[in-house]
Amino acid sequence: MKILGIVLILWGVADFGLSWTGVDVYDSLGIQLPEIIWLYSHFISIALGFGIYQLGDKLQK
Structure with a gap:
């Protein structure tokens, strides 16, 4: 689960960085998000990734 959390965090960071360059990551994958969610x-993505990472950390202990 920790790996999935890290992947989601990296996805969120990439989404943030690429949005500044004008690239819509979701649209390039064919996913149409409503404006408010986009x-x-x-x-x-970062919050979900962090939550999943923390959950995986607690389950591992």
């Missing part, structure tokens, strides 16, 4: 998609 504005915060990188924060959502």
